[in-house]
Amino acid sequence: MVKTLNELELTVSRKIPAPRQKVFDAWLSPSMLAKFMRPGGKDMTAKASNDPVKGGRFSIVMTDDGKEIPHAGTYLEIDPHSRLAFTWESPHSCDDSVVTIDFAELEPGITEVTLHQVKFHSEQARDGHRGGWTAILEALEDTLG
Template identity: 65%
Template sequence: MSELELNVSRTIAAPLEKVFNAWLEPETLAKFMRPCDGEGMDATVQNDPVKGGRFSIVMKLEDKEVPHAGTYLEVKPYSRLAFTWESPFSQDDSVVTIDFTEIGMRSTLVALKQVKFSSEESRDGHIKGWTRMFDQLTLVLA
């Protein structure tokens, strides 16, 4: 079997700089890096958004906490982020790469790729998760 990966993209109606910075600001990350929206849903974020810096995201769903962490591999302002993705549902050497492309002056294409999953089920679960995150990011930046 070839290495499992996923690709999720979304055009967001917000300027490039605002969309890029949303992925680096702990307060904003906490608003969209959560399993879903509603009562009892929350996230706690800490990060050092420089190459080699670490981040920690604890997604909270009612009384359950799901920790995520990683190391920034690349922080190229307004064009690319790459980081390791450590979670209970992915392999330790999983990597997420996010490319940002300006579309006009008011929209941004965000293309996310993640590699290395232990199973197709795990990959498919991450596709659903990243899709929800994009939905919430769109709402946060509206």
């Protein structure tokens, strides 16, 4: 059975050896976002700006091989150190796509980050985002390490 665009979703998670507050705060810091929002690896660069309040906007422009890929969104929920939710606007996702990130302290200094995104143009777009978010979580761990 083929899923409709509204039913397509993904979940990725990663255990990061850093305190929950530090991991959470990295998602709201433009300088930190620029360091780990690079799913293309070290050859990719990113610029970020944001207004980290509910209803505030963010912008992340990833540059890969000279090509700029704009991403933006609106913060829907900011629950300090526990949850972030925001719209995700990119050339590769639906305009009403939403990303929710939960931060759980498994033990002191170990944080599990669980990212869930809904609504994609196609299964291929969803799978591409899964790879991108997985690479971003790896880069986040490297950045915080």
